[in-house]
Amino acid sequence: MKVAVIGCGSMGNVHAHAYAKMNDVELTAVCDIQMERAEALAERTGAVAYPSFEHMLAEAEFDVISITLPSYLHKEYTIRAAEAGKHVISEKPLALTLEDAQAMIECCDRQGVRLFVGHVVRFFPEYAQIKQVIDQGKIGRVAVVHTKRRGSHPGLASPWFKEADKSGGILFDLMIHDIDYLRWAVGEVKSVYAKSHTDQDLEFAFVTLQFENGAVANLEVCWGYPGSFHTGIEVAGSKGVVRNNSESSNSVRVRQISSDKPGQAPVVEVPKSPGAKSPYELELEHYIACIRTGDTAIVTAQDAYQAIEIAKAAADSAKTGKVVSLQASRVQEVTK
Amino acid sequence: MTTLKVGFISFAHGHAFSYLEGFRKLPHVVIAGIADAEKHRVEDVVQRYNIPYYADYRDLLRTDIDAVVICSENVHHAELTIAAAKAGKHVMCEKPLGISVSEMEAMIAACEEHHVQLMTAFPCRSLTAVVEAKEAVDRGDIGEIIAIKGTNRGSNPGGWFVDPALSGGGALLDHTVHVMDLMHWFTRSQVSEVYAYAATLFNEELQVDDTGMIHVTFENGVFGVLDTSWSRPKSFPTWGDVTMEIIGTKGVISVDSFAQSNELFSDEVGKGTWDYWGDNMDDVMVRSFVDALIEGETVPITGEDGLRSAQVALAGYQSLEAGQPVQL
Numbered sequence: 001m002k003v004a005v006i007g008c009g010s011m012g013n014v015h016a017h018a019y020a021k022m023n024d025v026e027l028t029a030v031c032d033i034q035m036e037r038a039e040a041l042a043e044r045t046g047a048v049a050y051p052s053f054e055h056m057l058a059e060a061e062f063d064v065i066s067i068t069l070p071s072y073l074h075k076e077y078t079i080r081a082a083e084a085g086k087h088v089i090s091e092k093p094l095a096l097t098l099e100d101a102q103a104m105i106e107c108c109d110r111q112g113v114r115l116f117v118g119h120v121v122r123f124f125p126e127y128a129q130i131k132q133v134i135d136q137g138k139i140g141r142v143a144v145v146h147t148k149r150r151g152s153h154p155g156l157a158s159p160w161f162k163e164a165d166k167s168g169g170i171l172f173d174l175m176i177h178d179i180d181y182l183r184w185a186v187g188e189v190k191s192v193y194a195k196s197h198t199d200q201d202l203e204f205a206f207v208t209l210q211f212e213n214g215a216v217a218n219l220e221v222c223w224g225y226p227g228s229f230h231t232g233i234e235v236a237g238s239k240g241v242v243r244n245n246s247e248s249s250n251s252v253r254v255r256q257i258s259s260d261k262p263g264q265a266p267v268v269e270v271p272k273s274p275g276a277k278s279p280y281e282l283e284l285e286h287y288i289a290c291i292r293t294g295d296t297a298i299v300t301a302q303d304a305y306q307a308i309e310i311a312k313a314a315a316d317s318a319k320t321g322k323v324v325s326l327q328a329s330r331v332q333e334v335t336k
Numbered sequence: 337m338t339t340l341k342v343g344f345i346s347f348a349h350g351h352a353f354s355y356l357e358g359f360r361k362l363p364h365v366v367i368a369g370i371a372d373a374e375k376h377r378v379e380d381v382v383q384r385y386n387i388p389y390y391a392d393y394r395d396l397l398r399t400d401i402d403a404v405v406i407c408s409e410n411v412h413h414a415e416l417t418i419a420a421a422k423a424g425k426h427v428m429c430e431k432p433l434g435i436s437v438s439e440m441e442a443m444i445a446a447c448e449e450h451h452v453q454l455m456t457a458f459p460c461r462s463l464t465a466v467v468e469a470k471e472a473v474d475r476g477d478i479g480e481i482i483a484i485k486g487t488n489r490g491s492n493p494g495g496w497f498v499d500p501a502l503s504g505g506g507a508l509l510d511h512t513v514h515v516m517d518l519m520h521w522f523t524r525s526q527v528s529e530v531y532a533y534a535a536t537l538f539n540e541e542l543q544v545d546d547t548g549m550i551h552v553t554f555e556n557g558v559f560g561v562l563d564t565s566w567s568r569p570k571s572f573p574t575w576g577d578v579t580m581e582i583i584g585t586k587g588v589i590s591v592d593s594f595a596q597s598n599e600l601f602s603d604e605v606g607k608g609t610w611d612y613w614g615d616n617m618d619d620v621m622v623r624s625f626v627d628a629l630i631e632g633e634t635v636p637i638t639g640e641d642g643l644r645s646a647q648v649a650l651a652g653y654q655s656l657e658a659g660q661p662v663q664l
Contacts, residue, residue: 143537143547144565146487193531193661195551195559197482197583204583206485206561208533208549216533216549218561220485226587236489236567238538323531323660 001025001288004062004086006053006077007069008032008041009158011091011118015066018281020045025288029060053077057084064291066284067091070158071173072166075100082111087291089284091118093176094304096168098312101305108301116287116297117304119180123283125275126244130235131185133242140239142186145217147178151229153201161223162200170203171196171311171318175221178233179209179314180299180307182219185235188212191325194314207314249273340626341368343401345393345416346408347377348496349430351457351618355405356381358622365626371396397423403629405457406430409502410509414439417454421446428455428625428635432513432649433642435504440646444639455625455635456642460514460578461521462620463593469582473522478584481523484560485583486515490576492566498542505653506544508534511564512649515578516552517637519562520644522582525554527644531661532652538567550652551661573599574610 003025005016012030019027031050032038038049050056057080064087067077075095078088088108094117095101108115121127134142154173155162167173171194183189189209196205202224209217234243252272277285290297313324342359344352347370359365367385371393372378382389390396397404397419403426406416414434420427427447433456434440447454460466473481488511496502497510520526530552534545548564568576578593596614621637628635647664655662 139569141537143535144549144563144567146563191659193551195483195553195561197559199585202482202583202585204483206483206551206559208531208551208561210533214535214537216535216547218485218549218563220581222583236538236565236569238540240569241567241572321529321661 001064001291002028002062003064003066003288004029004031004056004060005041005047005066005068006031006056007067007073008034008037009068012066012068013041014280015068015089015284016041016045016047018278018284019066020047021281022285022288028062029056031056053080063087064089064288070160070166071096071168075104078104078115079107082108082113082115085111085113087114089116089118089287092120092180092304093168093172093308093311094301095308096165096172098305098308101308105301105305114291115301116290117299117301118283119177119299119304119307120279120283121177121181122184122299123279123286125279126246126249127181127185127233130233130242130244134185134235134237138240139235139237139242142213142215142235142237144236145182145186145215146220146232146234147182147217148220148232149174149178150204150220150222150225150227150231153203153224155223168311169198169315170205170221170223171207171314172308174223175205175207175219175314176307176311178219178221179310180303182209182217183303183306183310184299186211186213186215186217189310189326191323192310192313192317193323194318196318205314205318209310246273339364339366340403340629341366341401343367343369343371343396343399343404343425345371345396345404345406345420346412347372347381348374348409349407351430352405352407353381354618355407355428355457355622358616358619359405359626360385361619362623362626364630368401369396369399394419397425401425403428403625409496410435410504411502414443417443418446421450421452421454424450424452426453426629428457429642430457431642432504432509432646433639434646435509435650437643437647437650440639440643444643447639453629453635454639455628456517456637456639457621458514458517458637458641458645459617459621460518460593461637462617462624463578464615465591465593465595466518466580469580469589469591470522472589473582473584477587478582478589479586481558481582481584483558483583484519484522485581486519486560486562487577487579488512488515488562488564489568490566491568491572492539492542492546498544500544503544505649506534506536506542506548507546507564507566508532508548508550508652509646509649511548511566512550512562512652513642513645515562515580516645516648517641518580519552519554519560520641523554523556523558525556525558527552527648527664528555529553529661529663530648530651530655532655534652534656538565548652550648552648571607573608574612
């Protein structure tokens with residue numbers, strides 16, 4: 001299987017390195033309009049660098065393409081790749097509107113290519129285990145869930161994150177991880193209530209989801225958090241509680257004295273939770289395997305569509321101050 | 337006033353035992369009587385400490401006590417507080433102050449009319465971690481507050497707490513008020529809008545809600561959310577928590593009030609537990625009530641404070657009914 005990557009930012013690097021490590025996959029091409037980024041990644045992965053999609057399509061051989069571009073470009077390149085007969089693995093969110101997501105799904109169907117979306121939280125072992133614990137009935141009926149996902153503002157490194165029409169903002173870019181995970185682990189969402197705050201340095205939101213099965217979840221996300229990136233989840237049920245906090249489940253901490261004057265300078269701490277394979281490697285290997293076997297993926301493009309629907313409901317609720325019922329919106333769609 | 341004579345009306349709420357110990361530690365306080373129609377609840381303490389017992393609280397109110405502590409079932413707070421006020425006794429009343437806005441207003445009015453003080457028992461304001469966080473906010477350490485996420489998770493208290501005729505509500509009422517009082521105190525603003533969800537999910541046989549999530553918006557624009565659920569299973573290492581994540585324009589404060597605990601693993605207990613070793617918030621709160629009365633100053637947490645927080649919980653039930661946020 002030959003794979004290409006378009007968009008050589010941080011996620012493009014993650015995808016390319018994951019492919020480069022796979023035995024039965026060949027990373028043939030990486031592409032970025034900033035050619036130096038493509039070249040740097042090509043050098044480290046053994047791929048060929050291209051400055052444009054056209055160029056890459058004309059010259060490189062590949063069956064699958066990872067689209068790790070800023071979110072507002074996912075639609076255009078997914079459709080161009082699908083029309084060229086390539087299977088697509090798009091980073092999340094699939095798109096910034098339901099219409100775009102629908103168009104992408106329909107185009108890939110029409111072209112007979114697979115479409116996968118990088119909802120990687122389902123591949124984090126701690127989150128996969130929590131889903132398993134719920135399914136095994138160990139905590140009884142799920143009642144109250146909390147998730148959090150906080151870190152520094154990605155807009156500091158990549159300004160497009162601060163432009164809502166390019167990233168969708170924190171609900172579409174960051175909270176969508178927990179939204180997708182909770183649909184998988186808890187069930188379908190009935191209604192959404194959201195409060196959010198956005199300024200130049202800080203973006204965050206509290207979102208409460210009510211589920212069809214009666215459970216309730218409060219999701220917290222923050223960009224601009226004064227501290228390192230971390231996540232947390234607690235699921236409380238009628239027979240127990242399961243939870244994880246990424247800060248306390250790091251298995252390795254490297255602490256380095258950061259200057260020539262020991263004892264005076266701050267210490268740089270890099271906490272890590274290493275595994276034999278990263279969640280991204282597990283995710284991409286699974287998608288590649290699904291392409292080979294034709295199996296349905298753990299997370300489908302339709303799941304990605306529904307996560308966008310909930311993120312949009314949250315954005316609407318934050319704007320209007322009202323509870324947004326997803327059943328009502330589904331009924332409206334049907335009657336249109 | 338050099339010595340303060342304090343009486344207790346009802347030990348229905350188990351906090352009474354802890355408050356009693358708090359008062360007993362103060363040299364200028366005399367516990368002058370305990371009234372509880374259900375004698376079995378107080379038999380042990382009246383004997384152990386040789387405290388006069390009254391079957392009828394009205395007999396206790398006829399004595400020369402200066403103040404009473406009311407730890408009855410929620411639905412009796414109003415009757416007992418108003419009777420105490422009419423008898424000229426200062427009152428410290430367990431939370432929630434009442435189960436309707438009108439009865440809480442009547443309690444406050446009665447205390448004003450009879451020139452006695454009414455304090456709502458919100459011991460969380462006395463948590464050392466909370467006080468430290470409040471001082472940091474007031475110093476401007478995190479700029480202006482933008483939002484607060486709180487949790488006051490607990491365990492099903494059982495007994496009259498789950499009988500709506502005596503409690504007036506479930507987890508949403510029981511566990512909104514503590515952290516809501518803290519949110520009021522920290523933001524110095526009033527809640528203008530409430531959205532809440534409540535349900536009975538942890539123990540479906542209960543007649544009251546045990547699941548609660550409540551969002552509030554304050555007049556100054558700050559917004560908050562709070563989990564009020566009785567969601568701690570028997571196997572959990574502790575009874576519950578009081579946490580706050582305060583997000584400001586220049587930083588974040590995390591409060592985990594009972595984090596000062598050792599991890600204890602004992603075969604005698606049968607599970608791992610978190611053994612709290614921090615300061616006793618009840619002692620601090622009780623002392624603040626006594627000090628205010630002796631100094632002739634306003635009690636630190638008033639009846640209005642109790643009303644404001646309970647009112648938010650009550651509005652939460654209205655929001656649940658409406659399926660939308662409601663205005664206060």
